[in-house]
């Protein structure tokens with residue numbers, strides 16, 4: 155298949171080296187220029203007016219960013235060439251470059267002109283005669299490989315070649331794994347390209363089996379959107395949600411290598427500052443906490459803190475009688491709530507209204523002729539009275555989300571009042587000690603509480619700009635339909651970002667209530683309905699990329715069927731695309747994993763494998779269950795040794811929770827030990843699964859474990875293998 159392209163390759167390398175040299179020369183020149191400008195700006199020092207200083211800071215940041223971007227594209231700067239039927243030639247690379255006279259030299263992979271590099275086919279050549287893949291090491295061109303798309307036009311032009319094309323892809327797939335994900339910019343496939351370049355609006359759900367490139371595609375889409383919607387996304391940023399910090403570490407090279415730094419990557423827990431989730435709870439508890447009706451429970455808990463005393467309370471202040479009447483408290487609370495402000499912010503309005511009403515009581519006792527100044531003094535005296543202040547405070551206590559949740563779950567009477575629709579058994583699941591550490595399932599509840607409670611009381615002054623923000627917020631809510639997730643006031647508050655020279659990513663990550671221009675969610679099948687609410691609040695325009703695989707769902711409140719989760723969140727504003735080719739797992743492993751998943755009744759997506767690898771699958775039966783850990787250790791050692799002969803790579807031993815402590819001592823550079831849940835989203839050259847049968851107690855977990863290896867999978871088992879795997 156590659157014969158003729160090899161001939162092409164032989165002819166092409168020398169000429170392409172010349173082009174690549176020129177591109178690197180231009181890159182060096184641009185770097186030098188940016189470094190010189192930065193030095194000039196820095197030389198000017200900290201003097202000048204505040205206006206000048208802030209302009210200088212802005213320029214310094216600009217040049218620094220530019221240098222970071224130019225450094226990031228050093229590796230594989232140029233990876234493609236398109237020869238168009240219309241006889242022009244286009245080089246495709248990580249960024250766009252022009253020469254000093256603005257003549258284009260290199261086309262950014264995200265630019266419309268580069269689209270055919272990924273999506274042209276022989277059936278639909280899109281004006282492309284020949285597509286060339288350039289492989290480089292450092293700055294040296296080591297191979298070129300051609301896909302001839304318009305064979306007729308090529309014949310006419312006197313070139314001879316055949317269809318080719320998978321060499322660069324297969325080389326990328328065969329490369330040893332380093333524990334860090336790399337970008338796939340040079341080898342994006344057309345079904346992936348369609349996802350990456352899909353429009354920004356609405357929610358795009360990408361379903362695909364293991365290794366179909368969902369994570370890779372999500373990251374490239376982030377880079378694509380940042381490039382094409384620079385105005386919007388540079389202001390509001392892109393939020394990338396991953397399942398764990400180790401996963402975020404695994405992917406954290408990809409966006410910078412694509413020249414993008416404008417995304418905030420975090421776990422859900424990372425979105426709520428000051429919370430450490432150190433405990434894990436039972437699946438039943440996590441499932442309950444993830445349910446949508448928990449939002450009503452949290453809302454009720456906040457309302458519970460807006461108390462009406464059991465009876466009217468009399469006070470004697472400066473010889474005058476005043477009464478905190480239950481009816482006044484009720485009315486003042488209703489009034490304070492009317493503005494839609496969060497609890498802690500609305501408290502001031504409640505207290506003010508109560509003081510007004512109590513002042514009126516005193517004024518009524520003194521008679522109608524009393525002066526305004528005297529009224530003010532009476533109000534001041536009332537405000538300064540400690541016993542009155544305490545009584546008013548008790549009717550509307552300021553509090554933190556942590557306090558709210560701790561009280562709610564540790565005080566049975568509160569739980570009974572706020573979760574009255576739940577059964578006793580459900581309430582018993584929620585009950586816990588006030589000092590118990592928070593868990594991941596608490597995070598969306600804390601966030602919901604934070605949203606309803608708000609931060610410190612805000613100033614009541616409304617400036618002209620604030621009014622404009624409020625108007626805009628109302629318009630946004632009108633368009634997207636208010637559903638109680640966020641009020642116009644809350645939204646407007648979030649949009650008032652102070653002008654600073656921090657990057658958007660920095661500002662956004664410091665601000666719990668930041669609203670993003672786009673949100674990308676990886677391993678999205680694991681999110682509970684409460685977690686989705688949390689994310690929707692952060693992107694009221696509902697522009698989402700959601701990637702996941704419902705056959706891998708292990709979270710008790712996660713998604714088993716996309717429409718069930720997405721319809722209530724996005725109504726008609728979402729659509730589904732599927733990825734169907736696995737680039738990670740060898741064909742034999744893919745077939746075994748799918749056979750297991752089908753036998754276990756998991757909702758597996760259709761999937762083929764991009765390649766097969768000899769000897770990809772092995773089983774080792776052990777006669778005694780107790781011997782599994784030892785045999786798995788030996789097997790991992792053998793795998794690691796055989797990788798050394800290939801130039802290295804990574805081995806993972808995946809074990810069940812009960813076995814993990816017996817194999818954890820195995821971990822050393824090159825061999826990692828983990829549970830299936832910890833392995834989610836990751837990949838390794840070789841994987842040894844210790845005791846697949848016990849992992850299969852949660853079939854999704856074994857499906858994840860079976861689909862982590864790029865080259866070889868070894869199953870160390872005792873007794874019969876789980877259904878679907880017995881034939882291997």
Ligand SMILES: Nc1ncnc2c1ncn2[C@@H]1O[C@H](COP(=O)(O)OP(=O)(O)OP(=O)(O)O)[C@@H](O)[C@H]1O
Pocket residue numbers: 323326327335336337338341342343346362363364365366367368369370371703737738834835836837861
């Ligand atoms: N077009 C491509 N070219 C080269 N490598 C690719 C391509 N698409 C995917 N890959 C590689 O395949 C591997 C699997 O990709 P990725 O982790 O994105 O899959 P996934 O669908 O997210 O998997 P999982 O469901 O297990 O989380 C990665 O090493 C990725 O770099």
